[in-house]
Amino acid sequence: MIFTDWTFFVFFAVVSLVYWDIPSNDWRKIWLLAASCVFYAAWDWRFLGLVLLVIANTYVATRALARKTAERHRRTILAVGIVVSLSVLGFFKYFNFFADTIGSLFGVQRRIIDILLPVGISFYTFHSLSYMIDTYRRKIVPTRDFVDVALYILFFPQLVAGPIVRATDLLPQMRELRSLGGLDARHYLLMFLVGYFKKAVISDNIVRFVDPFFSHPAQYGGGDALLAVLSYTTQIYCDFSGYTDMAIAVAGLLGYQLKPNFAHPYLAANLIDFWRRWHISLSFWLRDYLYFPLGGNRGGPWMQTRNIAITMLLGGLWHGAAWTFVAWGALHGVGLIVCHAWRNWRNPTHREPIGYSLGANLVTFSWVAFAWIFFRATSFADASSVIRCFSDLKLPTLAPWQLALPVAGVLAAMHVVFYRLDLKAIAARGPDSVFALSYGAAVAVILPFINVKVEPFIYFQF
Amino acid sequence: MRLKYAWLAILSLLITAQGISAIALRFGFGDKYAVGTALDRALKSNDTTVLFLGTSRIKYALDPALFDTAMKATGFHTVSYNLGVPAVSFAEMEYQLHEYFARRQCCVKYVFIESDIVEEASLREPNTVRSILFFDVSNAFNSFTYILHEKEKPPPPISNWTYAKYILTALFRHYTNAGLFQSFIADTHDNFRAQVEQNGYISVAAARGRLSDTLDADASLRQYYDEMLAELSASKSTKHISDGQFARFLDLMDFIKSKGAEPIVLRSSQFVLALPSASLVERIRVSCFDALPVFDFGRPADNKELFDPRNRLNYDHLAVNAAERFTLMVADRFATLLDARKGAAGTQSSCPSRETK
Numbered sequence: 001m002i003f004t005d006w007t008f009f010v011f012f013a014v015v016s017l018v019y020w021d022i023p024s025n026d027w028r029k030i031w032l033l034a035a036s037c038v039f040y041a042a043w044d045w046r047f048l049g050l051v052l053l054v055i056a057n058t059y060v061a062t063r064a065l066a067r068k069t070a071e072r073h074r075r076t077i078l079a080v081g082i083v084v085s086l087s088v089l090g091f092f093k094y095f096n097f098f099a100d101t102i103g104s105l106f107g108v109q110r111r112i113i114d115i116l117l118p119v120g121i122s123f124y125t126f127h128s129l130s131y132m133i134d135t136y137r138r139k140i141v142p143t144r145d146f147v148d149v150a151l152y153i154l155f156f157p158q159l160v161a162g163p164i165v166r167a168t169d170l171l172p173q174m175r176e177l178r179s180l181g182g183l184d185a186r187h188y189l190l191m192f193l194v195g196y197f198k199k200a201v202i203s204d205n206i207v208r209f210v211d212p213f214f215s216h217p218a219q220y221g222g223g224d225a226l227l228a229v230l231s232y233t234t235q236i237y238c239d240f241s242g243y244t245d246m247a248i249a250v251a252g253l254l255g256y257q258l259k260p261n262f263a264h265p266y267l268a269a270n271l272i273d274f275w276r277r278w279h280i281s282l283s284f285w286l287r288d289y290l291y292f293p294l295g296g297n298r299g300g301p302w303m304q305t306r307n308i309a310i311t312m313l314l315g316g317l318w319h320g321a322a323w324t325f326v327a328w329g330a331l332h333g334v335g336l337i338v339c340h341a342w343r344n345w346r347n348p349t350h351r352e353p354i355g356y357s358l359g360a361n362l363v364t365f366s367w368v369a370f371a372w373i374f375f376r377a378t379s380f381a382d383a384s385s386v387i388r389c390f391s392d393l394k395l396p397t398l399a400p401w402q403l404a405l406p407v408a409g410v411l412a413a414m415h416v417v418f419y420r421l422d423l424k425a426i427a428a429r430g431p432d433s434v435f436a437l438s439y440g441a442a443v444a445v446i447l448p449f450i451n452v453k454v455e456p457f458i459y460f461q462f
Numbered sequence: 463m464r465l466k467y468a469w470l471a472i473l474s475l476l477i478t479a480q481g482i483s484a485i486a487l488r489f490g491f492g493d494k495y496a497v498g499t500a501l502d503r504a505l506k507s508n509d510t511t512v513l514f515l516g517t518s519r520i521k522y523a524l525d526p527a528l529f530d531t532a533m534k535a536t537g538f539h540t541v542s543y544n545l546g547v548p549a550v551s552f553a554e555m556e557y558q559l560h561e562y563f564a565r566r567q568c569c570v571k572y573v574f575i576e577s578d579i580v581e582e583a584s585l586r587e588p589n590t591v592r593s594i595l596f597f598d599v600s601n602a603f604n605s606f607t608y609i610l611h612e613k614e615k616p617p618p619p620i621s622n623w624t625y626a627k628y629i630l631t632a633l634f635r636h637y638t639n640a641g642l643f644q645s646f647i648a649d650t651h652d653n654f655r656a657q658v659e660q661n662g663y664i665s666v667a668a669a670r671g672r673l674s675d676t677l678d679a680d681a682s683l684r685q686y687y688d689e690m691l692a693e694l695s696a697s698k699s700t701k702h703i704s705d706g707q708f709a710r711f712l713d714l715m716d717f718i719k720s721k722g723a724e725p726i727v728l729r730s731s732q733f734v735l736a737l738p739s740a741s742l743v744e745r746i747r748v749s750c751f752d753a754l755p756v757f758d759f760g761r762p763a764d765n766k767e768l769f770d771p772r773n774r775l776n777y778d779h780l781a782v783n784a785a786e787r788f789t790l791m792v793a794d795r796f797a798t799l800l801d802a803r804k805g806a807a808g809t810q811s812s813c814p815s816r817e818t819k
Binding site for chain 2: 185433449
């Protein structure tokens with residue numbers, strides 16, 4: 001069930017109508033939990049047991065952490081909890097990867113078993129880990145209510161592709177009865193429409209320049225490579241940020257507030273800035289639960305370099321069980337290390353020359369777009385074919401070359417228009433009847449442009 | 463209270479969508495809507511007295527200009543028009559005829575209708591412009607009720623639930639335009655407005671290759687073709703279509719009669735999905751042959767020339783020389799029918815099966 005599919009609209013209409021009709025908070029949470037199970041089971045019901053295992057592990061570990069005071073015991077409990085949750089992730093996401101890697105080292109081609117990847121496993125595992133670690137760090141008093149823990153991990157708007165919500169943000173919201181009166185429904189409805197537009201109109205349509213190229217990159221020249229890489233840069237942003245907009249809106253329409261996950265990332269001045277704007281919930285998760293525990297920037301430049309490298313390599317591996325994702329993480333790691341070195345070396349009082357900011361934007365954007373090649377390519381051979389294409393100066397054949405301009409224009413417009421757009425203020429204008437009429441008309445204008453073939457969200461594979 | 467605004471938004475959506483649809487059609491987005499394009503063109507021809515309806519086997523094989531010339535040579539004046547549409551479904555043919563007679567009250571005296579009543583391209587391709595524009599509530603209902611009667615469906619078989627899903631999808635898109643522009647770009651259907659037609663006929667003179675080339679290259683295909691022709695020649699079964707399908711077909715014949723025209727069933731030299739056509743013709747022969755004329759060119763044993771692989775582009779379509787021959791054969795049979803009627807009572811008895819149904 002995908003947010004852009006009509007089955008989801010029916011599902012959500014039923015869920016929200018019943019939800020707001022239930023007077024008790026406890027029953028509302030049970031209803032949401034049941035709906036989340038249905039939502040997840042619609043992908044593959046067999047993996048529901050796996051999520052329940054992670055939930056049970058998280059609940060038991062956090063309750064045990066709450067009862068124990070001795071540091072030694074607490075550390076053991078945390079370690080066991082983390083190992084159990086990570087084992088699920090490790091086995092289901094990385095077994096094939098490590099088996100293939102070891103197999104190729106020893107010349108073995110055949111897999112002993114082939115493991116299917118459960119949808120959303122990386123996300124719900126991170127939910128589980130952050131809750132256990134925050135409980136251990138005494139940042140949160142763990143709840144006794146199993147439904148709360150289950151709903152925190154299974155809450156369907158953020159279940160399969162984030163944002164990675166902290167228990168400290170979501171659990172307190174679950175304690176109170178959400179009020180329909182205080183709901184900013186118009187804002188969330190508008191946000192959903194913006195997300196839907198990004199995904200169904202831009203991402204799903206631009207894919208036609210991406211998939212044929214990346215399937216056989218060796219057949220194309222430089223113009224196609226430029227068009228395809230630029231298109232993918234647009235596609236992945238619109239796909240993921242569109243999903244996030246819809247996830248935040250869906251949660252918001254149920255009375256829960258999720259934090260933003262994107263802040264116009266391609267306007268970033270450098271890679272440090274980029275990671276504060278792109279997949280914010282992940283980069284802050286990696287910072288708080290990996291980079292800081294490794295030592296962060298304490299211990300001098302070399303330790304910082306090491307910690308950035310480890311964090312970004314693991315961050316790359318988190319996205320997908322393939323060496324190309326590790327390479328993508330490595331490219332960002334190298335970029336971040338250079339940015340930190342540049343920042344340390346540069347005199348902070350130095351006045352920047354004219355055009356410095358724009359140049360920095362362009363360099364950052366180019367590096368990010370280049371790194372996406374490794375993110376999208378299915379092998380290093382394909383990635384190197386893509387890079388080789390750039391040396392062959394040919395006009396695009398995938399589409400008329402003039403289409404490159406609209407593609408670039410769409411990307412720029414997505415950033416500039418939405419950068420200046422205050423959705424909350426727009427949604428608040430005028431009476432409800434005018435909003436309803438305008439909303440219906442806006443949907444009618446968008447619908448003819450959607451791709452009728454509903455494409456899964458890119459981040460669902462992670 | 464809030465539901466009131468939801469209804470208001472839905473109403474706004476539907477009204478705006480209709481406006482967009484009207485503008486889009488005006489600017490040529492209906493070019494790939496074969497049914498509508500063919501109908502619009504047919505209605506521009508004012509003096510039409512003979513209409514041909516059917517699939518691509520009619521569209522690419524029956525030349526109205528040649529037909530009229532041949533008829534003139536036998537002393538009959540006709541102005542014919544080919545309203546064929548590739549893979550036209552029975553519900554689409556119903557729609558074509560209802561629309562045609564609703565918008566043009568005069569002149570048509572004879573309607574030739576092909577006996578192929580199991581085509582269903584629009585029913586299985588809900589993402590095409592053709593389906594999005596065709597499936598309003600009325601056409602969706604007519605199509606689905608016909609599917610429920612259908613005894614033999616084209617391969618691969620799909621369940622009635624799948625048909626319902628496809629039709630509902632197209633229906634939703636019809637009223638919201640969802641994906642209309644994308645369908646327009648990606649739709650592989652021909653741009654019918656761009657095709658050169660003569661009174662609705664599209665010539666296949668430019669098409670190359672013959673079925674004989676394919677069969678000569680593979681003996682097993684040749685054997686299959688010969689066996690199928692033998693089976694088709696021998697077939698007298700009426701069981702490939704249901705009573706409901708037959709009744710629906712006769713309803714359409716009655717509708718044509720009610721508009722002052724006479725229906726004539728035309729069985730083309732069909733090879734693919736030919737048995738339901740054979741059954742339809744056989745049922746007419748058994749129950750109401752005298753009342754409903756049937757021009758049967760579908761028995762290979764009687765029409766060797768049309769089934770000769772050297773005269774066919776592929777399994778189902780005639781090459782241009784055979785198409786001309788087919789047109790002349792239809793004209794000859796029609797002239798014979800009209801000759802026989804000269805001096806006979808002009809009124810037609812109703813089909814017996816309608817009274818005993």
